[in-house]
Amino acid sequence: SIKVVPGCDLKPSETQQVPTISVSGTAIKTDSLYTLLMVDPDAPSRASPRYREWLHWIVVNCSAAEISKGQTVSGYMGPAPPKGTGKHRYVFLLCEQTGSVPSEVFDKRPLFSAKSWISKNHLKLVGVNFFFAQS
Numbered sequence: 001s002i003k004v005v006p007g008c009d010l011k012p013s014e015t016q017q018v019p020t021i022s023v024s025g026t027a028i029k030t031d032s033l034y035t036l037l038m039v040d041p042d043a044p045s046r047a048s049p050r051y052r053e054w055l056h057w058i059v060v061n062c063s064a065a066e067i068s069k070g071q072t073v074s075g076y077m078g079p080a081p082p083k084g085t086g087k088h089r090y091v092f093l094l095c096e097q098t099g100s101v102p103s104e105v106f107d108k109r110p111l112f113s114a115k116s117w118i119s120k121n122h123l124k125l126v127g128v129n130f131f132f133a134q135s
Helices: 114-120
Strands: 034-040 053-061 069-073 088-097 123-133
Touching: 034 114, 053 088, 088 114, 114 123
Parallel strands: none
Antiparallel strands: 034 053, 034 088, 053 069, 088 123
């Protein structure tokens, strides 16, 4: 029931359940497939992001209207920023697919590269949102 607007602050306790994603905008096409990624570029901290990026979620082969009906290839991991590491950015990336994206399970969370994933799978970034959370 929480609306995420760019840069809002949320408590980790408010973000542990798989979110319901609502997408709108002129770049969204009803006949296209999409991929949704969620990453933390600040792991373990913004000052020392040696695990950048930490993967939190990937859903592929979904319509923008029904993200929840896509194929989850990396299950949702709610934010858990370590104590004393300050605010972390949790970034949602919505990408239009040019074809089907492989739906095999992907479980490498630290040192994930959204840029590489997007390039490898020939995706087009069409939407971004993010929130801050800290311990």
